[in-house]
Amino acid sequence: MKITRVETFAVPPRWLFCRIETDDGIVGWGEPVVEGRAATVRTAVHELAEYLVGQDPMRIEDHWQVMTKGSFYRGGPILSSAVAGLDQALWDIQGRALGVPVHVLLGGPVRERVRAYSWVGGDDPAEIADAVKAQVDAGFTAVKMNACGRMDKLATAADITSVVERAATARDVLGPDRDFAVDFHGRFNAANARRVLPHLADLHPLFVEEPVLPEYAHRLPEVVAASTVPIATGERIYSRTEALPALQAGIAVLQPDLSHAGGISEVRRLASLAETYDVLLAPHCPLGPISLAASLQVAFSTPNFLIQEQSIGIHYNNGAEVLDYVVDREVFRFDEGHIRRPLGPGLGITVDEQAVRRADNSTSDWHSPVWRHNDGSFAEW
Numbered sequence: 561m562k563i564t565r566v567e568t569f570a571v572p573p574r575w576l577f578c579r580i581e582t583d584d585g586i587v588g589w590g591e592p593v594v595e596g597r598a599a600t601v602r603t604a605v606h607e608l609a610e611y612l613v614g615q616d617p618m619r620i621e622d623h624w625q626v627m628t629k630g631s632f633y634r635g636g637p638i639l640s641s642a643v644a645g646l647d648q649a650l651w652d653i654q655g656r657a658l659g660v661p662v663h664v665l666l667g668g669p670v671r672e673r674v675r676a677y678s679w680v681g682g683d684d685p686a687e688i689a690d691a692v693k694a695q696v697d698a699g700f701t702a703v704k705m706n707a708c709g710r711m712d713k714l715a716t717a718a719d720i721t722s723v724v725e726r727a728a729t730a731r732d733v734l735g736p737d738r739d740f741a742v743d744f745h746g747r748f749n750a751a752n753a754r755r756v757l758p759h760l761a762d763l764h765p766l767f768v769e770e771p772v773l774p775e776y777a778h779r780l781p782e783v784v785a786a787s788t789v790p791i792a793t794g795e796r797i798y799s800r801t802e803a804l805p806a807l808q809a810g811i812a813v814l815q816p817d818l819s820h821a822g823g824i825s826e827v828r829r830l831a832s833l834a835e836t837y838d839v840l841l842a843p844h845c846p847l848g849p850i851s852l853a854a855s856l857q858v859a860f861s862t863p864n865f866l867i868q869e870q871s872i873g874i875h876y877n878n879g880a881e882v883l884d885y886v887v888d889r890e891v892f893r894f895d896e897g898h899i900r901r902p903l904g905p906g907l908g909i910t911v912d913e914q915a916v917r918r919a920d921n922s923t924s925d926w927h928s929p930v931w932r933h934n935d936g937s938f939a940e941w
């Protein structure tokens with residue numbers, strides 16, 4: 561079998577899909593994208609495709625080595641995300657060629673269903689209460705929310721109180737048997753994270769995410785030591801070597817993204833590395849159906865898996881939803897906040913190719929908002 565063609569599709573709301581075609585008719589799909597840099601990643605995918613066309617798609621690991629290391633300069637979100645989507649598509653092809661789901665190729669299922677959480681938005685406690693209640697009513701057993709909106713690196717007493725009140729509101733609605741996680745989104749510095757975390761401890765969040773920006777991983781040991789709250793990070797970590805300082809710092813949860821961190825090949829290795837630090841895996845996934853399908857294949861074959869992010873109904877999904885590009889929507893049906901094990905070959909989904917071709921280039925690229933502090937200076941989003 562040989563790879564004959566690699567295509568890409570930029571589709572609403574902000575996703576990029578790739579399609580790898582082979583000479584015996586098997587097609588694989590992947591989702592290579594950095595949110596806000598879809599066009600750049602698209603170019604990188606087509607550069608890598610020059611190498612892939614003519615190759616045997618079954619040699620996934622060898623292609624991964626060449627794609628990540630073969631141009632001398634390596635790493636970073638653009639290249640790692642381009643490789644990630646192509647890697648997903650190659651695993652999809654291999655699963656389809658052998659007639660099994662990817663998680664069977666990764667050692668077989670270690671669980672029968674995967675717990676997922678939903679995002680809740682809202683700024684005032686009443687909105688948060690309503691949003692959490694809606695997810696509980698939909699059967700979810702866990703939610704995640706931002707800790708705050710735009711905020712100074714060293715927050716005021718009022719701002720800190722508002723963070724704690726939001727968390728307390730969520731806990732009130734959820735009761736003791738469900739979970740909430742809080743995303744700091746890298747908006748605080750280490751000192752502020754240390755100051756806020758002890759106030760959240762008694763509310764028992766599942767974890768607090770990105771208490772500091774990934775470039776300040778060397779400050780994570782202090783942040784971890786500041787409270788008993790489990791610390792999570794990883795959506796802006798792209799490889800094992802980048803994950804190592806966070807793991808050594810004592811984080812509790814590693815959150816690599818299947819569309820950013822080198823795909824299924826690297827994330828399953830990240831999961832194994834995390835296991836050596838007694839750290840759990842919670843794949844980041846505010847993206848589309850192919851990225852979610854790839855995440856689930858890893859989740860079903862990873863012993864130290866905790867929970868799966870998913871973006872159905874997320875506030876970013878303007879113009880299209882996760883289910884718009886798949887033929888069989890039952891694959892992503894939630895029962896009691898869990899997804900059942902997909903039994904289909906490859907990634908376990910059937911991409912609606914006509915819908916994807918129709919949507920290609922139908923919208924302008926999504927970009928992250930640029931926030932400013934009150935004095936006009938740049939603020940972390």
Ligand SMILES: [Mg+2]
Pocket residue numbers: 743745769770795
């Ligand atoms: Mg996050």
